[in-house]
Amino acid sequence: MSNDQNAETSTAGAYITSGQEFTRDTNYITTRITRDGADGYPVEAGRYRLVAARACPWANRTIIVRRLLGLEDAISMGITGPTHDRRSWTFDLDPGGVDPVLGIERIQDAYFARFPDYPRGITVPAVVDVPTGQVVTNDYAQITLDFSTEWAQYHREGAPQLYPEPLRDEIDTVARRVFTEVNNGVYRCGFAGSQEAYEKAYDRLFTAMDWLEERLTGQRFLVGDTITEADVRLFTTLVRWDPVYHGHFKTNRQKLIEFPALWGYARDLFQTPGFGDTVDFDHIKRHYYVVHEDINPTQIVPAGPNLDNWLTPHHREQLGGRPFGDGTPPGPVREGERVDPAHTPLR
Known part of the structure; x- marks a missing residue:
């Protein structure tokens, strides 16, 4: 899919501007996790953590695709609480309000670990590099496509073809x-x-x-x-x-x-x-x-x-x-x- 097709964001970036049409912020961290590691992040089981919110429709997609493909052993998952403030989604469902793998209270900490002056909305889903604690990507439309294609070696036996090549254009x-x-x-x-x-x-x-x-x-x-x-x-x-x-x-x-x-x-x-x-x-x-x-x-x-x-x-x-x-x-x-x-x- 082209970049304009991936122009999506989480509910965190949605606010009313009086007198205007709603315009979605379409700027994402487009780093990809690929088999060849071209962006510096190779596919590697156990290295990455998907941070998602069950409340968010955009994040819900990644939860569904991860489960359909059987990627649970390859990519761990952290779930935030259903609400957030203007700063960030928080891990208030976890003991002590801290993600047990990343050791952080807010997903913004992973964003700032990589981009100390990150200027845009802190959105879910996000994939985090566990060893460094840094966000890799929040471009979730690409995340699910990469789950289907780049992560194929870790699919469960019997995993469906969610993005089959003969049907990709349609x-x-x-x-x-x-x-x-x-x-x-x-x-x-x-x-x-x-x-x-x-x-x-x-x-x-x-x-x-x-x-x-x-x-x-x-x-x-x-x-x-x-x-x-x-x-x-x-x-x-x-x-x-x-x-x-x-x-x-x-x-x-x-x-x-x-x-x-x-x-x-x-x-x-x-x-x-x-x-x-x-x-x-x-x-x-x-x-x-x-x-x-x-x-x-x-x-x-x-x-x-x-x-x-x-x-x-x-x-x-x-x-x-x-x-x-x-x-x-x-x-x-x-x-x-x-x-x-x-x-x-x-x-």
Whole structure:
């Protein structure tokens, strides 16, 4: 994918500017971890730590891909709390509020270890070089692609092909529209600084949602007959739609449950190992409703919606397709990486 396709950031960089359209900060640390180590960081099992937040849709993608591919033994993972201040995400879920591997309280410490005067937003996901404690990259769109390609020697047996070469052009094309119009489109609505900007963003978003609804009416997955990178990228927005975006971001023409194909598709993925078992609805709601004080100054977190409907039959298997192709589903979630059972209908 080209650099403009990777133009994504975490929720930490989102604020309302009065009278203006929301514009996402698109500058990332583009250092890559590759087999040849061209950027100074070779693929090496046990050397790197993925720092992610279950609350963040962009970080959620990396958690899903790491699990689908079985990279748990090769790349360790640290999970931040669901909220943050303007400085950084913190490790408040860990004993003493310190990441047990990196020994830091805030992910900003890894950024400053490499760039003492780092001027941009401190975002997740980020991959950190454990020996030096320095951030390597926060360019998470590239992170997941590299998990699929550069880290192939460490994939589990039966790992799916999330970025198969014959479909890459189509995956890139679909993913580009999903990002610009949907992944970022909900933010364009939520952080619009004027009525005009909001209505323009709203129309763009639902034009794309209608396109996706039509596309997924006749096919089980976005590209081809298996799960690909494109599905991962769409899923993390859809799973946040009714709990957060519909109300908080005013994307309220329809709830997700009112899109027959998209709702079935989202449930199909949610009930697939590697997707729903990475989703923490409590973290999602607390993050958006507490952190975005300019949108929700009371910081009251809604009690709903009911989540049991995520486990209802979807019947998408009638469209054919094989979620993992010639591969197999991942095994049980690793001890220490499970979502709190109180935060998910997958108990």
